[in-house]
Amino acid sequence: MLVDAGVGLVIVGHSERRHGLGETDAVVLEKVHRAGEAGLQVTLCVGETGDERDAGRAEEVVERQVDAVVDLGRVPLHVAYEPVWAIGTGRTATHEDARSMHAHIRATAAEALIIQYGGSVKPDNSAALLAQDGVDGLLVGGASLDAASFAAVVPL
Ligand SMILES: O=C(CO)COP(=O)(O)O
Known part of the structure; x- marks a missing residue:
């Protein structure tokens, strides 16, 4: 249905589904499989909660979320690091937190991965986030709902 409607890329594992609807790594994996079978490109969203970060478990949680799907291999996979x-x-994540988590995701998965940052991206922080090593792009939420904000983020 999505492919028939012209969709080429889907987001899987967004925090609103993982935490709001109880979507597990197993469900996320199944969705990534199905999207791949349908010829859809996948952006896998990963990210720790505030409690997980405060407990020093951010890398472990994100690694688990990446590991759950990354060895599929055949699905073109982008990852969006979105701290919940x-x-x-x-x-917004500090530049150092974004840079180091992107490096951790890349080490967990593969060098060739495209990794975006998402989470309160705005015109006034987008350039600095994009300038971090290993931040290949941005996943923009609220700022994309305002034409002026989105236009200020996009030309970067
Ligand atoms: O969840 C997001 C995009 O999927 C990020 O949303 P915000 O940019 O509004 O924080």
Whole structure:
């Protein structure tokens, strides 16, 4: 149905589904499989909650989420690192946290992976986030709902 409608890329594992609807790694894996079979490109969303970060478990959680699907191999996979505590909150990961988590994801998966950052991306922080080593792109939520904000992020 999505392919018939012209869709080429889907987001799987967004935090609203993992945490709001209880979507497990197994469900995420199944969705990635099905999307691949349908010829859809997948952006896999991963990210730790605030409690997980405070407990020093951010890397372990994200690694588990990446590991759950990455050895599929045949599905063109992009990853979006979206710390749950940064989504829609106005709090953005520090540059160092974004850089180091992207490096960790890349080490967990493969060098060739495209890794985007998401979580309160705005015109005033997008350039600096994109300038971090290993941040290949941005996944923009709220700022994309405002034409002026989105236009200020896009030309980068
Ligand atoms: O969840 C997001 C995009 O999927 C991020 O949303 P915000 O940019 O509004 O934090």
